[in-house]
Amino acid sequence: MHETSGIVGRLSQKGYRLTPQRLMILSAIEGSEDHISAEEIYAQVAASYPHVNISTVYRTLELLKKLGMVYEIDLGEGRIRYHAEGSGHHHHLVCQNCNRVIDIDESTLSSLRDILLRDYSFRAELRHVAIFGFCEDCRRGRSGKGAGADAG
Numbered sequence: 001m002h003e004t005s006g007i008v009g010r011l012s013q014k015g016y017r018l019t020p021q022r023l024m025i026l027s028a029i030e031g032s033e034d035h036i037s038a039e040e041i042y043a044q045v046a047a048s049y050p051h052v053n054i055s056t057v058y059r060t061l062e063l064l065k066k067l068g069m070v071y072e073i074d075l076g077e078g079r080i081r082y083h084a085e086g087s088g089h090h091h092h093l094v095c096q097n098c099n100r101v102i103d104i105d106e107s108t109l110s111s112l113r114d115i116l117l118r119d120y121s122f123r124a125e126l127r128h129v130a131i132f133g134f135c136e137d138c139r140r141g142r143s144g145k146g147a148g149a150d151a152g
């Protein structure tokens with residue numbers, strides 16, 4: 001039996017109706033190993049509920065975001081991706097050359113947060129941040145991509 005934990009329990013505690021579509025959306029997010037886009041969630045839900053509307057997916061994501069149950073991130077692909085709050089706080093290093101995504105621990109940015117607070121009196125919400133740059137392989141020219149002819 002498929003048991004969806006975390007988000008589902010918290011949603012029903014808060015009195016939100018758990019429609020089959022909502023449950024499918026939640027299990028798509030929680031079941032994804034990595035970050036999932038609204039389009040990918042929609043594709044998974046539509047496999048079981050062909051009549052589902054993608055706006056239902058967007059509305060559910062908005063709700064979950066508002067409740068702090070999912071985090072969104074822009075990994076530079078031109079679309080937003082999501083992951084469940086339960087998968088832990090972390091940040092990402094995104095290689096602009098090979099598009100590799102490296103997960104880093106939340107604590108990595110805590111000194112930056114301290115500096116912003118101390119010098120700018122600004123309390124940064126650094127819960128899920130993408131930092132763009134170049135990975136080790138690309139810096140050393142080992143990735144094979146990028147150099148020479150570029151197909152786009």
Ligand SMILES: [Zn+2]
Pocket residue numbers: 035073083090091092128
């Ligand atoms: Zn993430």
Ligand SMILES: [Zn+2]
Pocket residue numbers: 095096097098099100134135136137138143
């Ligand atoms: Zn790279």
